[in-house]
Amino acid sequence: KIIPAKTGAGESDLQARYIRFDNYTFLRESEKRVEQTTLLWRTAKGSHFALFPNLNANDPAWRDLMRDARFRRALSLAINRHEVNQVVYFGLALEGANTVLPQSPLFDRAYQKSWTEFDLKRANALLDELGLTKRNNRGVRLLPDGRPLEIIVETAGESTEQTDVLELIRDTWNKAGVKLFIKPSQREVFRNRVFAGEAVMSVWSGLENGLATADQNPEELAPSSQQQLHWPKWGQFVETGGKSGEAADMGAAKELQRLNLAWRREATTERRAALWRQMLQIHADQVFTIGVVSGTLQPVVISNRLRNVPLEGVFNWEPGAHFGIYRPDTFWLGEARKPRPPAIN
Structure with missing residues (x-):
């Protein structure tokens, strides 16, 4: 302010x-x-506002849930991006997933729209498919261990805009039986909680380079750095050469690492572009991060x-x-x- x-x-x-x-x-x-x-x-970020489910959360119940693509897809489908765009960004932003922007030669509308249509019926069906059918007297779904499905979304506490968007998301998630709480803190505390696996979900901006070309490194799409809020321990493992963190143990994440390594070994732009697109497709389908809007001014x-x-x-x-x-x-x-x-x- x-x-x-x-x-x-x-x-x-x-x-x-x-x-x-x-x-x-x-x-x-x-x-x-x-x-x-x-x-x-x-602006050129893949998403101006994105949610990051922590696939390395310490709590086993939350970790298993966050690692299930059906859960991440359901949460994405339960967001009314058009409402967010109109209310917060006056309709001037692009609604869609966390991916490259239309100005990038790697852009594909299918990546942008994957699992982003506001569809509460489909979101509820996916949550039911996961076995989350029981609810408490407030209509909140219950985890397998009986705890309410209450997601604490952590922020760095630096932007009231993030809070405004989260409040809109909270309204639509409620209709899917998912309760959202907002927890602001200082940036250092925020990051350390994510790195340690204490946070189950956080908010940040999406891909740093939304204008990527085939000859730019696609490492943002694969576990490669502790700064990646959705898999910090896997990223730390790569960053430190296996001295810290944890090795990725999910098939899709390991495939992204393999493709990123293959990109490093390729010399032709054409082949590099093909690898980029494979990684973007996996990222879009698996919804590792939940983008909301991009292309803001x-x-x-x-x-x-x-x-x-x-x-x-x-x-x-x-x-x-x-x-x-x-x-x-x-x-x-x-x-x-x-x-x-x-x-x-």
Whole structure:
């Protein structure tokens, strides 16, 4: 809240970090008082908002459930992405799974739409198929050990936007007999709980590189790093050469690792693209992460004194380094001059 407020007061020459789309109206209004301009840049993450079931959760009942693709698919089908898009993002986001964006040469609409249609009937049928047919007096399904199916979704506590989206998801999950609780904490605590297997589900953004090409490493799709919130222990095992963490013991996850290794050994773009698509297909079908929306717009505030900043751009960390790709060492300050922001198509 402090950063958007100070930016709106003209205390920043260039700002995008910690500014959300719902700050846009306030920032545009501030242009009447302050010599600055608010632009809207594209983003490039595979999903702006995604849920991460922890397949390495310590609790055996939750771990078994999270590892069953039918459960992950049911949770995805029980999300009304259109409602989320309209209420939180004014209908300007893309609704779909956590996958590459339409601008990527690897994009396939089937990946984007896999298990993302809002279908409570189908979601309930999948949960029944799992044997989760018993409910308590509040209509919440019961785990095999008798505990209520209450999922605590953990966040880093840095965004009220995440809470807004989760509250909408909570309403539709309730209709499937799944209770959702939101647990915010500090980022370090949040990550350590996921890494240790204490968290059963968490929220973060999706694939870092939604604009991937065949010659860029697809390791994000396979266990490769502890930072992957859906299988941190498997990722840690790969990252440390087997010294820490746990070896992947799920067929689909091991297949993703095999395909990623095969990609590293391939020299031709054509063959690498084929391996990428196999990995994207597995990821889409298995719903290892539950994407909600992507392609959101990022407000970028620039002082009217700042020159050489692109009026259109993509705000992304990898690739892009946020402003880095636009060579901020070539930005400079001059007399105030109002630029004309381009229209957003």
